Amino acid sequence: MPSSLPLTTIFPATAPAAVRPVDDARSTARPLPAAALWLHVHLPQLPLEVLTRGMTHSRACVLVQGEGSRRKVVMANTRAAALGIRAGMLLGAAHALGEIVELERNERAEQHALENLGLWAMQMTPLVSLVPSDGVLLEVRGSLRLFHGLDGLLARLRQGLKQLGYRAQYAVAPTPLAATLLARGTARSVVQDSHDLGRHLGELPLEVLRLAPSERAALDSIGVRTLGECRRLARADLARRLSPGLLELFDRIYGQSPDPRAAMVTPSIFEAGLELPWEVRHAQALVTAGERLLLELQGYLRAHSAMTRHLRWRLCHGARYEERFDIRLTHPARDHEHMLLLLRETLMRMTLKEPVTSIELKVDDLVQGSPAPGADLFGVRHHAQGEAYATFVDRLRSRCGSQALRAMALQPDHRPEAAWRWRQNDEPVRRGGIKTLFADGLNTRPVWLVREPITLPTEHGTPQLDGPLRLVPVRERIDTGWWDERGLARDYFIAKTTRGSRLWVYKELDGEQRWRLHGVFE
Amino acid sequence: MPAIRAGLPSGFSALDNILPGGGWPRSGLTEILSAATGIGALRLVLPALARLSREGRWIIWVAPPHVPYSPALHGYGLDLTRVLVVDLSEDEASARLQTLWAYEQALRFDDCGAALLWQDRISNLRLRRLQIAAETSSTWGLVFRPASCASQPSPAPLRLEIEALPGVLASASSLHVSVRKARGAQAGLHCQLEL
Numbered sequence: 001m002p003s004s005l006p007l008t009t010i011f012p013a014t015a016p017a018a019v020r021p022v023d024d025a026r027s028t029a030r031p032l033p034a035a036a037l038w039l040h041v042h043l044p045q046l047p048l049e050v051l052t053r054g055m056t057h058s059r060a061c062v063l064v065q066g067e068g069s070r071r072k073v074v075m076a077n078t079r080a081a082a083l084g085i086r087a088g089m090l091l092g093a094a095h096a097l098g099e100i101v102e103l104e105r106n107e108r109a110e111q112h113a114l115e116n117l118g119l120w121a122m123q124m125t126p127l128v129s130l131v132p133s134d135g136v137l138l139e140v141r142g143s144l145r146l147f148h149g150l151d152g153l154l155a156r157l158r159q160g161l162k163q164l165g166y167r168a169q170y171a172v173a174p175t176p177l178a179a180t181l182l183a184r185g186t187a188r189s190v191v192q193d194s195h196d197l198g199r200h201l202g203e204l205p206l207e208v209l210r211l212a213p214s215e216r217a218a219l220d221s222i223g224v225r226t227l228g229e230c231r232r233l234a235r236a237d238l239a240r241r242l243s244p245g246l247l248e249l250f251d252r253i254y255g256q257s258p259d260p261r262a263a264m265v266t267p268s269i270f271e272a273g274l275e276l277p278w279e280v281r282h283a284q285a286l287v288t289a290g291e292r293l294l295l296e297l298q299g300y301l302r303a304h305s306a307m308t309r310h311l312r313w314r315l316c317h318g319a320r321y322e323e324r325f326d327i328r329l330t331h332p333a334r335d336h337e338h339m340l341l342l343l344r345e346t347l348m349r350m351t352l353k354e355p356v357t358s359i360e361l362k363v364d365d366l367v368q369g370s371p372a373p374g375a376d377l378f379g380v381r382h383h384a385q386g387e388a389y390a391t392f393v394d395r396l397r398s399r400c401g402s403q404a405l406r407a408m409a410l411q412p413d414h415r416p417e418a419a420w421r422w423r424q425n426d427e428p429v430r431r432g433g434i435k436t437l438f439a440d441g442l443n444t445r446p447v448w449l450v451r452e453p454i455t456l457p458t459e460h461g462t463p464q465l466d467g468p469l470r471l472v473p474v475r476e477r478i479d480t481g482w483w484d485e486r487g488l489a490r491d492y493f494i495a496k497t498t499r500g501s502r503l504w505v506y507k508e509l510d511g512e513q514r515w516r517l518h519g520v521f522e
Numbered sequence: 523m524p525a526i527r528a529g530l531p532s533g534f535s536a537l538d539n540i541l542p543g544g545g546w547p548r549s550g551l552t553e554i555l556s557a558a559t560g561i562g563a564l565r566l567v568l569p570a571l572a573r574l575s576r577e578g579r580w581i582i583w584v585a586p587p588h589v590p591y592s593p594a595l596h597g598y599g600l601d602l603t604r605v606l607v608v609d610l611s612e613d614e615a616s617a618r619l620q621t622l623w624a625y626e627q628a629l630r631f632d633d634c635g636a637a638l639l640w641q642d643r644i645s646n647l648r649l650r651r652l653q654i655a656a657e658t659s660s661t662w663g664l665v666f667r668p669a670s671c672a673s674q675p676s677p678a679p680l681r682l683e684i685e686a687l688p689g690v691l692a693s694a695s696s697l698h699v700s701v702r703k704a705r706g707a708q709a710g711l712h713c714q715l716e717l
Binding site: 388389391392395396399400403404405406407408409410419420445446447448449450451496497499500501502503519520521522 | 557558559560561562563564565568580586587588589590591592593594595596597598602603605606607608609610620623624627628630631632633634685686687688695717
């Protein structure tokens with residue numbers, strides 16, 4: 001007696017207690033809850049795509065399995081298929097057809113990719129459930145209006161999956177299992193009414209059920225090849241020949257017993273990574289992989305109605321080498337395009353010390369809310385200027401460094417070098433707060449301050465710069481700051497060079513009594 | 523005669539009289555060529571910059587030669603919350619290219635009223651790019667250069683040359699301003715200002 005175990009592991013019925021034994025499927029058909037409409041996204045190439053989708057200019061890649069001379073191609077990408085390489089071919093034969101990249105299956109990466117795809121899909125519906133090992137189920141009835149009907153939703157999904165680097169087959173049906181089987185069997189079937197299920201499912205080959213070999217052999221032995229043929233067997237016969245599990249499975253497929261699915265629970269931080277099919281030496285080559293991760297992030301943020309202002313990136317080569325960098329945003333954002341622009345700028349000026357084979361993105365500070373013209377770099381709210389401003393500031397910072405763009409503030413201090421300071425990036429602005437102590441006369445302070453005062457040579461006691469300086473006979477004595485050990489005692493003068501430049505110079509009252517240039521008036 | 527868009531009042535009536543449109547342009551490049559540094563090129567534009575900043579537009583200083591001194595700028599009426607300084611590390615080999623790149627970003631930034639640059643050597647091709655950027659985003663691009671650049675042809679629609687006049691007093695400066703080039707207006711006009 002074949003065991004029913006494989007069925008329950010592949011199609012877990014989360015509420016077995018609710019299953020009602022029924023004698024005749026057709027006569028006791030119960031109406032389904034009208035609300036449910038399931039969309040299954042089937043990723044036939046997932047094992048290969050998780051390894052190649054980080055690169056755009058694709059080479060011919062094949063997934064291989066087996067040992068030694070028996071190594072076989074189990075999957076080939078479009079480039080490899082164009083060379084005539086097919087699944088099942090011996091690796092040696094495949095190599096004879098052209099230059100190919102051999103890749104080993106990475107099931108952990110597949111699992112992560114599927115989870116992240118599920119999180120991404122949650123922007124379309126809160127009820128997303130994973131179907132191991134290559135499918136994602138979405139309950140979409142409640143989302144149809146938002147996407148202007150099923151066509152709108154499917155168009156959005158198709159475009160999104162393409163941008164993420166996946167080739168998918170999908171189907172829509174009133175029960176989750178029917179959607180799954182249809183998606184595996186044929187591309188793009190849409191069955192909205194449960195009465196049509198029999199007609200659409202009947203022709204599907206039994207492969208879509210992914211039965212255990214023993215169950216498959218039992219059905220083969222009685223000449224059953226399709227779902228329809230299988231269903232036409234007497235129920236008692238089916239249960240006897242195979243297992244009660246198979247009966248129960250058919251009830252769920254056709255909606256005669258409930259098949260509740262647990263919705264994915266979303267983690268509170270976003271983490272995603274991409275394996276690269278080969279070593280990457282130039283950071284610029286990581287843009288495509290980064291874009292895929294940013295698209296996943298965008299879906300995750302949409303599902304959470306959240307935004308972020310801090311992207312944490314990590315590039316690595318196994319445990320051998322790692323490179324971390326952060327991208328900070330002026331405004332919390334969700335849109336991947338702006339983030340991509342910044343990533344591209346950052347990667348452009350980055351030099352990798354060693355080649356890398358994976359890229360990861362982590363976001364753990366979520367800001368609740370939706371994009372709106374927000375507070376600016378310095379905490380001031382400016383209406384209708386958010387976008388352009390953020391683009392400018394973030395671009396400049398990612399290319400030239402976070403300290404490259406600065407704002408200034410006044411400080412109430414008599415010492416010229418302490419009467420101003422650079423403002424910190426996140427410091428809020430106090431409008432009209434601090435006034436300069438020298439607002440009285442425009443001609444007493446220069447428009448330029450020399451970063452480090454320059455000592456001037458003197459001749460007969462007169463300071464020189466392009467010849468002797470002419471001093472205005474009015475001096476301003478600044479003798480202050482004794483309380484914090486940065487005290488100074490100086491006599492300031494306005495001086496003019498022979499070429500007409502007006503300067504701010506001082507004579508030290510202590511120590512060496514040097515003449516020094518401190519500013520330019522113009 | 524085509525209507526000329528009203529210029530930005532410069533704060534000096536003698537200067538407004540010789541500028542096309544009766545004031546500074548609100549977009550495109552303006553070159554100010556100085557016979558010597560520190561004679562008043564910045565003072566010439568400060569009243570207009572103050573006005574732009576109070577209109578809520580950004581004033582962006584790209585790699586200035588010294589620290590723009592905020593107590594004085596505040597005194598001239600500049601809204602300091604609208605002032606940004608692009609401060610690039612000097613030791614970087616690509617600093618000049620980086621500066622020009624940053625300047626172009628500032629010109630392309632729609633909410634930027636004026637972007638200021640101090641640069642001697644800029645190729646004509648690059649100037650043309652900057653001019654297009656400034657014109658399309660309505661940003662006033664101010665480029666401060668030495669008078670020796672006057673002989674290099676330039677796509678900037680407005681070029682002024684300034685020269686300090688020997689003044690009697692060290693406390694004030696007299697400036698001679700002449701229009702080297704003005705698109706849509708007569709070149710060769712000049713005036714004298716007391717700053």
